[in-house]
Amino acid sequence: MSTHWLDTDVEVRRIQPFRATKTYVCPGCNQDITPGTGHLVVVPIEAPDLRRHWHHACWAHRDRRRPGRLR
Numbered sequence: 332m333s334t335h336w337l338d339t340d341v342e343v344r345r346i347q348p349f350r351a352t353k354t355y356v357c358p359g360c361n362q363d364i365t366p367g368t369g370h371l372v373v374v375p376i377e378a379p380d381l382r383r384h385w386h387h388a389c390w391a392h393r394d395r396r397r398p399g400r401l402r
């Protein structure tokens with residue numbers, strides 16, 4: 332599925348717990364996503380190297396956490 336984040340087209344992929352083998356830092360809460368935790372990968376279509384790993388809940392609430400809300 333594709334959506335928008337910070338005015339960028341992104342693809343959101345679900346990572347199943349058994350595929351989560353590394354620790355990532357979630358940009359929504361700055362907490363670790365520990366191995367074995369199902370989460371999301373958000374991949375900018377134009378810049379796939381800039382993908383970020385998010386907790387499900389943090390991604391769902393990302394608009395609340397966005398600094399300097401853009402309208």
Ligand SMILES: [Zn+2]
Nearest residue numbers: 357360386389
């Ligand atoms: Zn988080």
